[in-house]
Amino acid sequence: MPAPWxxxxxxMTKLRPDTIRDRRRATHRHGLFAETWALVAxxxxxxxxxxxxxxxxxxxxDLIVRRGRVIAFVEVKARPSFEMAAIAIDARKRARMSxxxxxxxxxxxxxxxxTLRADAVFVMPRTWxxxxxxxxxxxxx
Numbered sequence: 001m002p003a004p005w006x007x008x009x010x011x012m013t014k015l016r017p018d019t020i021r022d023r024r025r026a027t028h029r030h031g032l033f034a035e036t037w038a039l040v041a042x043x044x045x046x047x048x049x050x051x052x053x054x055x056x057x058x059x060x061x062d063l064i065v066r067r068g069r070v071i072a073f074v075e076v077k078a079r080p081s082f083e084m085a086a087i088a089i090d091a092r093k094r095a096r097m098s099x100x101x102x103x104x105x106x107x108x109x110x111x112x113x114x115t116l117r118a119d120a121v122f123v124m125p126r127t128w129x130x131x132x133x134x135x136x137x138x139x140x141x
Contacts, residue, residue, distance in 0.1 A: 034078035038121035059100030085122035
């Protein structure tokens with residue numbers, strides 16, 4: 001049975017290197033498409049982008065958006081089903097996202113009346129992206 005997501009498995013080790021590289025490139029393009037689609041959905045809800053694909057301090061944030069006094073650090077997950085997308089945000093991912101959020105805040109000071117939260121957008125086939133606000137608490141903020 002092939003892996004449910006495009007990470008190398010035992011069957012892939014027999015593939016030519018350019019086939020593996022092509023699969024990784026396709027996965028990367030799919031991720032970029034999912035992030036763009038998630039941003040479109042958020043902008044339709046009144047959010048405006050502050051950063052995209054922000055990486056620092058050993059962590060990464062797909063989107064940083066603002067609406068009013070709320071700044072949301074958004075994780076985008078593209079999976080075949082909502083359930084698969086929801087379980088993809090594990091404790092390790094939350095910790096890495098929190099580290100990156102702290103690094104972003106160190107470079108972009110905010111006012112005392114700003115609200116920070118961690119959101120998720122799940123992108124599934126043939127549906128509008130599903131935005132879930134405040135899916136977990138950001139550690140250390």
